[in-house]
Amino acid sequence: MVCERGTIGYMTDAHDSHTTAQAYVVAGPSGVGKGTILASLCDRAPECWLSISATTRSPRPGEIDGVHYFFLTEKEFDRLLAEGNMLEWAVVHGKHRYGTPRGPVEDALAHGKTVILEVDLDGARQIRSSMPQVRQIFIAPPSFDVLERRLRSRATETEEQIRRRLETARVELAAADEFDIVLVNDSVARATDELLHICGLSK
Numbered sequence: 001m002v003c004e005r006g007t008i009g010y011m012t013d014a015h016d017s018h019t020t021a022q023a024y025v026v027a028g029p030s031g032v033g034k035g036t037i038l039a040s041l042c043d044r045a046p047e048c049w050l051s052i053s054a055t056t057r058s059p060r061p062g063e064i065d066g067v068h069y070f071f072l073t074e075k076e077f078d079r080l081l082a083e084g085n086m087l088e089w090a091v092v093h094g095k096h097r098y099g100t101p102r103g104p105v106e107d108a109l110a111h112g113k114t115v116i117l118e119v120d121l122d123g124a125r126q127i128r129s130s131m132p133q134v135r136q137i138f139i140a141p142p143s144f145d146v147l148e149r150r151l152r153s154r155a156t157e158t159e160e161q162i163r164r165r166l167e168t169a170r171v172e173l174a175a176a177d178e179f180d181i182v183l184v185n186d187s188v189a190r191a192t193d194e195l196l197h198i199c200g201l202s203k
């Protein structure tokens with residue numbers, strides 16, 4: 001089996017014995033546009049499979065359990081951890097826990113999907129150590145000012161939450177060099193094109 005360097009490869013016979021499934025980590029500060037880019041990626045490449053994270057934070061207006069996140073109680077999150085059912089997890093913005101449920105990722109890979117894991121810096125580091133072949137992509141803003149403006153303009157967080165997210169963003173931006181690829185989101189269309197190319201999904 002020939003695998004592109006820096007990707008995880010599985011030969012699978014679930015659909016096609018020649019399918020090579022691959023996983024990619026996508027990280028980057030809150031407000032950088034990861035969600036928009038990933039939604040656009042999945043629209044354009046339905047063969048890509050986006051992991052749904054679990055979180056202990058409450059849903060924002062419009063967020064649906066099982067679609068945007070699995071919204072769990074602290075106890076439910078503890079149980080998944082105790083059962084070894086999290087691929088990685090972290091406390092994000094010093095407050096709530098977020099993690100990647102293991103089973104659905106393994107199923108998607110076994111079915112030959114291109115798997116995308118959206119995680120924070122801590123989660124990316126855990127995956128780097130447990131799955132070193134997974135290619136890691138960091139989405140960066142054109143500048144810190146642009147990030148701050150985007151975060152404020154979406155108006156979904158309180159001033160205290162914005163301040164916390166900006167603090168986390170400084171730490172994350174300082175670690176961008178740890179990633180295999182840094183993608184600057186100066187245009188959603190261009191960043192999506194590049195991501196499709198990186199993930200081998202360009203038509």
Ligand code: 5GP
Pocket residue numbers: 027028029030031053054057088089090092098099100118119120121122123124
């Ligand atoms: P939000 O609360 O804005 O939906 O997400 C906050 C941050 O949580 C995201 O920017 C992302 O970095 C992080 N995050 C989302 N899902 C996961 C996950 O499954 N694992 C980890 N470690 N971080 C996550």
